[in-house]
Amino acid sequence: KQEVTQIPAALSVPEGENLVLNCSFTDSAIYNLQWFRQDPGKGLTSLLLIQSSQREQTSGRLNASLDKSSGRSTLYIAASQPGDSATYLCAVEYGNKLVFGAGTILRVKS
Amino acid sequence: DAGITQSPRHKVTETGTPVTLRCHQTENHRYMYWYRQDPGHGLRLIHYSYGVKDTDKGEVSDGYSVSRSKTEDFLLTLESATSSQTSVYFCAISASLRDNNSPLHFGNGTRLTVT
Numbered sequence: 001k002q003e004v005t006q007i008p009a010a011l012s013v014p015e016g017e018n019l020v021l022n023c024s025f026t027d028s029a030i031y032n033l034q035w036f037r038q039d040p041g042k043g044l045t046s047l048l049l050i051q052s053s054q055r056e057q058t059s060g061r062l063n064a065s066l067d068k069s070s071g072r073s074t075l076y077i078a079a080s081q082p083g084d085s086a087t088y089l090c091a092v093e094y095g096n097k098l099v100f101g102a103g104t105i106l107r108v109k110s
Numbered sequence: 111d112a113g114i115t116q117s118p119r120h121k122v123t124e125t126g127t128p129v130t131l132r133c134h135q136t137e138n139h140r141y142m143y144w145y146r147q148d149p150g151h152g153l154r155l156i157h158y159s160y161g162v163k164d165t166d167k168g169e170v171s172d173g174y175s176v177s178r179s180k181t182e183d184f185l186l187t188l189e190s191a192t193s194s195q196t197s198v199y200f201c202a203i204s205a206s207l208r209d210n211n212s213p214l215h216f217g218n219g220t221r222l223t224v225t
């Protein structure tokens with residue numbers, strides 16, 4: 001079964017810290033992997049998409065890496081800000097569907 | 111929100127009644143998806159569509175049906191709602207999942223409560 005796991009489930013850090021969110025997947029035959037952000041009561045916003053042939057993608061203070069062979073991805077957030085507080089989800093594409101992790105709830109304290 | 115509108119935003123209904131949720135897009139994207147989000151489960155795919163009248167089941171399709179008669183509209187129907195279908199339902203669209211410039215875009219969700 002294709003499963004996606006995110007660790008930790010919740011994380012609280014002081015403003016300014018660099019942090020890493022983890023995502024692991026059981027089936028390495030992926031097309032791509034996406035990281036999303038979800039604010040309370042809202043839908044998901046796509047942050048980064050990494051194709052299976054790529055190792056990483058960067059957008060501003062965000063950097064996502066992908067290691068297909070080990071079934072892992074990390075989302076690195078540099079110099080965290082209170083506005084980064086949200087739930088972060090990773091999703092792996094298999095065929096025409098995405099399999100989501102349960103998310104990491106991030107709180108950045110000012 | 112990438113031109114996606116879900117309606118209604120909130121609905122309370124009784125067990126056994128039929129319910130239809132609507133997703134409308136203005137992006138002319140080919141792919142449309144219905145997900146449900148529950149605590150501890152993340153998002154799970156219910157059904158998806160890869161074109162007008164072309165739909166397929168996701169991992170939690172039992173108790174749900176869909177229809178797509180126009181590119182812009184994707185309807186999700188609960189034929190006879192049950193309490194286990196209380197959830198937040200999200201519609202998503204994509205031009206192509208394999209295009210790096212075309213990630214998945216989500217609507218703001220419909221919160222459904224079945225009493």
